[in-house]
Amino acid sequence: MIFTQLNLGACQTYLIADERSKQAILVDPVLEHVPNYLMRIEQQKLKLTHVIDTHTHADHISGAAALKDLLGCEYVMHQNAPARCVTFHLSDGFECHLGNSLVKVFATPGHTKDSITLIFPDRILTGDVLFLDEGGAGRDDLPGGDAGDHWESLQRILRLPEHLLVYPAHEYRNRQPSSLKQQIERNPVLKPRSKQSYISYLEGLQLGPADWMKDVLKANYACARDPKAAWIPIDVPACEVKGTLDRGANDQQVAAIPPNAVKQALMSASPPVILDVRNPTELTGGLGQISGNLNIPVTELAHRLGELEPYRQREIVTVCKSGGRAHTAAQILMQAGYPKVHVMVGGMTAWIQTEPHQ
Ligand SMILES: [Fe+2]
Helix, strand or coil: CEEEECCCCCECCEEEECCCCCEEEEECCEHHHHHHHHHHHHHCCCEEEEEECCCCCCCCCECHHHHHHHHCCEEEEECCCCCCCCCEEECCCCEEEECCEEEEEEECCCCCCCCEEEECCCEEEEECCCCCHHHCCECCCCCCCCHHHHHHHHHHHHCCCCCCEEEECECCCCCCCCEHHHHHHHCHHHCCCCHHHHHHHHHCCCCCCCHHHHHHHHHHHCCCCCCCCCCCCCCCCCCECCCCCCCCHHHCCCEEECHHHHHHHHCCCCCCEEEECCCHHHHCCCCCCCCCCEECCHHHHCCCHHHHHHHCCCCEEEECCCCHHHHHHHHHHHHCCCCCEEEECCHHHHHHHHCCCC
8 A cells, every 4th residue: 555644744645545556545635735746646647536634624725625626536524524515425434445455434523523533454544633642632622623522532542453553634743653552652632531521621721813723614614726715824733732631841831032132132142042943945035034043944853953952051042934833843942951942922024024124
């Protein structure tokens, strides 16, 4: 079986194909990447027969409707999915084959009413029902979300064989898929806990604003084919529930510093280290970059911490476009024991507004 995750960012799109028949399915495609998917399918001489959304997404516009139009494939979702362009509705317990591989479907509501988990012989695609490690699981406060249902779905996943590898729809920190057994050890939402305790925990969380996500949901209900159908901030770990069931590094308060204060600090006798966690191509774009910065993309930070070791005792200011990725980066540094970490508020978008000629 061919199994490839196709995206560079936090949204995970899986191309799964049978090597012999070349039949392929695509799970959770993102609209703006559709041209890349088409190129990939063409290069590998695959025939895309089905695109599947594990649920109605709130953080990106699905590429499924566009792919259905372009390739004539089936658009598959759970029967509770409201999008009218879905051509094939699944219910709990549905089974089919991709080549020789049996694929089973569990309805796993909670994050949304239409969430499904795809079960292959050696892995599960969990959508936002289960993320990796301390990432926990998707948020339940959006329309259609239900923490009690989510708890029930997680109990069901816990009854699956422990060797199955877990592949979620999002990964914000470059964590690598691992077995359900390892997730039971590492992922706080899989720890033994009563349904009521799970609901109380989620109700107590201070989740970020979600108004823009409601607009994205509407765009997906309407089968939008225009990437600009809803405004989406690019660097917010939108679907991830902040923190975990255990109080850990993710719950630590990250200190913020405004751009003006960064500017002053840079002119002082002990200037901070500027850690820009955007992708390298963004540094040459319109927002520019702060002179002398270290550039490590947030998705690589956990693996490149050694490069920061010489600066461990210095003040480090994390920077990105608008603050989301920098916040994540600061948490990674704090988890690694860096004592003086700040996030530059508003990112480079705010920094350029402090430039006198702007
Ligand atoms: Fe989601």
